[in-house]
Amino acid sequence: MELRCKNLLSIGDLVPTEITHILDTAASMKEVSERDIKKVPTLRGKTVINLFFEPSTRTRTSFEIAGKRLSADVVNISASSSSVVKGETLRDTGENLQAMHPDLIVVRHSCAGAPKMLADVLPSAIINAGDGAHEHPTQALLDAFTMRERKGSLAGLKVAIIGDITHSRVARSNIFLLNMMGAQVCVSGPQTMVPRFIESLGVTFIPSIIDAVRDVDVIMMLRIQLERQSQSLFPTIREYSRFFGLNRTVLSHARPDVLVMHPGPVNRGIEMSADVMDGPKSIILEQVTNGVAVRMALMYLLIGK
Amino acid sequence: MELRCKNLLSIGDLVPTEITHILDTAASMKEVSERDIKKVPTLRGKTVINLFFEPSTRTRTSFEIAGKRLSADVVNISASSSSVVKGETLRDTGENLQAMHPDLIVVRHSCAGAPKMLADVLPSAIINAGDGAHEHPTQALLDAFTMRERKGSLAGLKVAIIGDITHSRVARSNIFLLNMMGAQVCVSGPQTMVPRFIESLGVTFIPSIIDAVRDVDVIMMLRIQLERQSQSLFPTIREYSRFFGLNRTVLSHARPDVLVMHPGPVNRGIEMSADVMDGPKSIILEQVTNGVAVRMALMYLLIGK
Amino acid sequence: MELRCKNLLSIGDLVPTEITHILDTAASMKEVSERDIKKVPTLRGKTVINLFFEPSTRTRTSFEIAGKRLSADVVNISASSSSVVKGETLRDTGENLQAMHPDLIVVRHSCAGAPKMLADVLPSAIINAGDGAHEHPTQALLDAFTMRERKGSLAGLKVAIIGDITHSRVARSNIFLLNMMGAQVCVSGPQTMVPRFIESLGVTFIPSIIDAVRDVDVIMMLRIQLERQSQSLFPTIREYSRFFGLNRTVLSHARPDVLVMHPGPVNRGIEMSADVMDGPKSIILEQVTNGVAVRMALMYLLIGK
Numbered sequence: 001m002e003l004r005c006k007n008l009l010s011i012g013d014l015v016p017t018e019i020t021h022i023l024d025t026a027a028s029m030k031e032v033s034e035r036d037i038k039k040v041p042t043l044r045g046k047t048v049i050n051l052f053f054e055p056s057t058r059t060r061t062s063f064e065i066a067g068k069r070l071s072a073d074v075v076n077i078s079a080s081s082s083s084v085v086k087g088e089t090l091r092d093t094g095e096n097l098q099a100m101h102p103d104l105i106v107v108r109h110s111c112a113g114a115p116k117m118l119a120d121v122l123p124s125a126i127i128n129a130g131d132g133a134h135e136h137p138t139q140a141l142l143d144a145f146t147m148r149e150r151k152g153s154l155a156g157l158k159v160a161i162i163g164d165i166t167h168s169r170v171a172r173s174n175i176f177l178l179n180m181m182g183a184q185v186c187v188s189g190p191q192t193m194v195p196r197f198i199e200s201l202g203v204t205f206i207p208s209i210i211d212a213v214r215d216v217d218v219i220m221m222l223r224i225q226l227e228r229q230s231q232s233l234f235p236t237i238r239e240y241s242r243f244f245g246l247n248r249t250v251l252s253h254a255r256p257d258v259l260v261m262h263p264g265p266v267n268r269g270i271e272m273s274a275d276v277m278d279g280p281k282s283i284i285l286e287q288v289t290n291g292v293a294v295r296m297a298l299m300y301l302l303i304g305k
Numbered sequence: 306m307e308l309r310c311k312n313l314l315s316i317g318d319l320v321p322t323e324i325t326h327i328l329d330t331a332a333s334m335k336e337v338s339e340r341d342i343k344k345v346p347t348l349r350g351k352t353v354i355n356l357f358f359e360p361s362t363r364t365r366t367s368f369e370i371a372g373k374r375l376s377a378d379v380v381n382i383s384a385s386s387s388s389v390v391k392g393e394t395l396r397d398t399g400e401n402l403q404a405m406h407p408d409l410i411v412v413r414h415s416c417a418g419a420p421k422m423l424a425d426v427l428p429s430a431i432i433n434a435g436d437g438a439h440e441h442p443t444q445a446l447l448d449a450f451t452m453r454e455r456k457g458s459l460a461g462l463k464v465a466i467i468g469d470i471t472h473s474r475v476a477r478s479n480i481f482l483l484n485m486m487g488a489q490v491c492v493s494g495p496q497t498m499v500p501r502f503i504e505s506l507g508v509t510f511i512p513s514i515i516d517a518v519r520d521v522d523v524i525m526m527l528r529i530q531l532e533r534q535s536q537s538l539f540p541t542i543r544e545y546s547r548f549f550g551l552n553r554t555v556l557s558h559a560r561p562d563v564l565v566m567h568p569g570p571v572n573r574g575i576e577m578s579a580d581v582m583d584g585p586k587s588i589i590l591e592q593v594t595n596g597v598a599v600r601m602a603l604m605y606l607l608i609g610k
Numbered sequence: 611m612e613l614r615c616k617n618l619l620s621i622g623d624l625v626p627t628e629i630t631h632i633l634d635t636a637a638s639m640k641e642v643s644e645r646d647i648k649k650v651p652t653l654r655g656k657t658v659i660n661l662f663f664e665p666s667t668r669t670r671t672s673f674e675i676a677g678k679r680l681s682a683d684v685v686n687i688s689a690s691s692s693s694v695v696k697g698e699t700l701r702d703t704g705e706n707l708q709a710m711h712p713d714l715i716v717v718r719h720s721c722a723g724a725p726k727m728l729a730d731v732l733p734s735a736i737i738n739a740g741d742g743a744h745e746h747p748t749q750a751l752l753d754a755f756t757m758r759e760r761k762g763s764l765a766g767l768k769v770a771i772i773g774d775i776t777h778s779r780v781a782r783s784n785i786f787l788l789n790m791m792g793a794q795v796c797v798s799g800p801q802t803m804v805p806r807f808i809e810s811l812g813v814t815f816i817p818s819i820i821d822a823v824r825d826v827d828v829i830m831m832l833r834i835q836l837e838r839q840s841q842s843l844f845p846t847i848r849e850y851s852r853f854f855g856l857n858r859t860v861l862s863h864a865r866p867d868v869l870v871m872h873p874g875p876v877n878r879g880i881e882m883s884a885d886v887m888d889g890p891k892s893i894i895l896e897q898v899t900n901g902v903a904v905r906m907a908l909m910y911l912l913i914g915k
Contacts, residue, residue: 033710033711034711035655036655037654037655037656038655038656038657038683038711039654039655039683044342044344045340045341045342045343045344045374046342046343047343047370047373047374049366057687057703058706061659061685061687061707061710062710064685065657065683065685065710065712068657068683068685069655069657069683073343073344073370073373073374075366075369075370075373077362077366088569088570088571089573092569092570092571092573093362093570095590096363096569096570096590096593097366098590099590099591099593099594100338100366100367100370100593100594100596100597101338101339101343101594101597102370264698264702264706265698265702265703265706266698266702268699268702285705285706285708285709286709288706288709288710289709289710289711291710292710292711349647349649350645350646350647350648350649350679351647351648352648352675352678352679354671378648378649378675378678378679380671380674380675380678382667382671393874393875393876394878397874397875397876397878398667398875400895401668401874401875401895401898402671403895404895404896404898404899405643405671405672405675405898405899405901405902406643406644406648406899406902407675
């Protein structure tokens with residue numbers, strides 16, 4: 001089975017059978033990273049460019065390792081050292097890279113739509129590695145992989161997403177994917193951080209975190225973007241943490257088999273207490289492991305023929 | 306046929322038969338980047354260091370991809386993260402890198418002569434990837450490759466180079482190469498940006514861009530270095546663009562089969578209008594594609610035995 | 611023979627037979643870098659992460675080249691582009707990287723103990739590439755390799771270490787290693803830069819550099835960290851250089867077969883005069899060459915089975 005699209009820009013590019021196929025492929029890719037020799041020749045002679053206009057150790061490293069374990073040639077470009085300082089447009093940057101015949105360009109950008117703009121004009125495959133507050137589809141896929149691996153199926157799963165819903169590309173991509181796969185999503189967070197017509201996305205809004213976590217299979221906490229936060233969306237970090245942080249007390253209201261997830265990096269003690277983060281319900285590091293597998297699967301499916 | 310020199314520091318290092326040999330070799334290298342598996346084992350076990358004291362996405366990426374497609378191990382060093390911040394001299398930086406036994410060091414530096422200084426003391430091969438206002442020989446070679454591919458031969462070709470001739474290493478390298486290969490070069494640009502005795506380089510100076518482009522095969526526009534420009538060389542960007550920018554009106558005075566080139570990145574709407582840049586006469590992106598091929602050829606000829 | 615420890619955090623992790631084994635292994639690794647094809651498949655399919663919280667061209671490049679010549683996949687992470695800017699703890703950064711299944715993490719950090727902290731919680735191998743004023747064990751091993759190669763044996767060797775002993779991780783690691791291997795170490799430097807109870811480390815303190823160098827086999831000069839120096843430890847650089855710099859006059863008091871070493875990068879004309887640095891007694895560049903060999907040996911011994 002092949003993906004219908006040459007790119008992965010948003011979860012909406014995919015249909016449920018494709019999502020299932022990506023997750024199945026990721027399962028066999030995960031096994032590669034557990035071997036003694038973590039390398040297969042699948043993408044030998046392919047060129048992958050990591051084009052990151054926003055810094056991100058985790059995501060860039062995950063894609064770089066994924067590409068290298070598939071034997072691709074991986075080239076990293078970060079905005080700070082790029083032609084961007086010389087005033088080149090994004091499209092020109094893209095077309096110039098394209099002229100060097102990459103097979104895949106992985107793009108992270110602070111502007112929603114930047115990867116799509118590139119995908120519209122470039123023949124190479126494009127993966128959106130996060131664009132503004134729009135989408136982060138590989139995160140949603142790795143989250144789905146992790147939930148499915150732990151819970152057996154996505155259909156019927158109940159998931160609470162908690163935090164700054166409005167500005168979270170992770171929340172958006174997860175909502176789209178989980179809805180598509182038959183899971184039920186509720187969101188919680190300060191009213192100032194939840195879009196007014198959130199129900200139109202097919203989720204329910206539950207103002208209290210305790211009510212939100214009560215009957216779910218998975219609690220997905222979002223990162224408070226302290227480095228971007230103008231601070232006007234909530235009075236103080238302490239207050240945010242008190243009302244919307246996940247701690248032992250809140251967790252005591254959840255089901256005993258609930259799983260705690262976070263896209264990372266976690267602000268310890270803010271959106272999540274240290275004991276919960278390091279506790280037995282947390283599968284945050286599994287998400288990271290699965291991120292490499294899911295990205296290997298996508299690279300293989302998009303450019304490995 | 307082997308190159309007589311272990312380095313490529315300036316076009317003057319080469320004789321016409323060597324230039325032809327490099328371009329012929331690049332033609333077969335270009336084919337590698339068009340394959341499904343874009344990789345040959347030619348430089349397996351060779352170490353290539355990209356030593357960039359000035360940022361340049363395009364050129365660094367071009368060399369990195371060229372090296373990786375030849376299976377070399379490529380190591381990137383940028384000035385910002387380098388020992389330079391610790392006050393080491395260029396020569397010491399070079400000798401320390403040499404001690405790790407690289408086969409080739411690709412050097413970009415803001416000072417004219419920096420690559421030559423390294424070449425004089427280091428046994429490894431050195432490629433000048435641009436040194437101050439001195440030379441950028443791989444750019445001239447990729448430009449020559451592109452012109453030859455399109456026009457069949459360099460001999461007899463008429464080329465107009467337009468812009469800041471005085472500060473352009475691209476112009477200098479192109480003038481040297483084109484003269485050597487039997488092409489005719491004229492230059493145009495503000496009087497403040499053209500060296501007084503430019504004719505001594507074997508080119509003619511034509512004050513008006515319209516007169517300069519009238520009867521040529523190739524128009525090579527130069528980049529206005531806005532980020533370096535003290536602005537004192539011309540009154541305003543608008544005025545520069547009006548008198549020396551390449552737009553549809555200027556182009557209407559050129560021959561119908563004229564080719565438009567630019568070393569990139571282009572300041573859209575300043576030295577070149579967007580419609581010309583994206584129009585059918587523009588072969589700017591072919592230059593980028595050919596850059597990888599020419600650099601592969603040079604790496605092979607210098608260190609591939 | 612296998613190393614008993616999965617990490618190299620400090621010289622104290624090693625026993626003399628292990629040090630000898632590392633140096634013997636490095637001798638055969640050195641030969642790889644002298645071949646025409648500088649690559650062996652030893653670490654194919656292994657993932658090495660260079661995690662550098664302090665910039666260092668030399669050390670990062672040395673580890674990167676060592677890894678690539680052993681066919682490992684090498685991923686560079688520098689603090690400036692890392693999650694550190696997002697406020698993640700070091701432990702969380704480490705655990706997240708671990709989740710991507712690296713085989714080895716090479717860590718440089720400005721805080722003493724950072725690599726040990728990571729080693730305590732992560733199953734992957736850790737190499738300390740310099741931690742604050744604590745240790746830099748691979749430097750001591752490459753220094754030992756160089757001395758042994760030149761002098762035949764470490765036992766009985768007399769070594770003078772001169773400069774800012776207090777803040778030097780290089781001095782500490784060398785003192786531990788040389789003591790363990792039966793060499794005799796004396797130190798010299800301004801009183802403000804030598805710890806009060808330095809003799810407890812098994813070395814002698816000689817206030818005058820001329821007395822210190824008089825009867826030794828090796829003079830190891832330390833780098834004055836001008837970029838970190840608060841300048842309060844000595845009145846002026848000129849005065850430091852006059853009293854503790856190594857120049858021709860000082861060297862005339864040493865034995866004719868004395869060797870001059872320095873961990874680099876050298877401040878020419880400050881801790882060492884240019885003629886000494888470039889003179890026949892200096893083996894500074896051999897140290898750099900041997901650094902690649904010693905790091906290849908360590909990578910092989912720690913993760914190559």
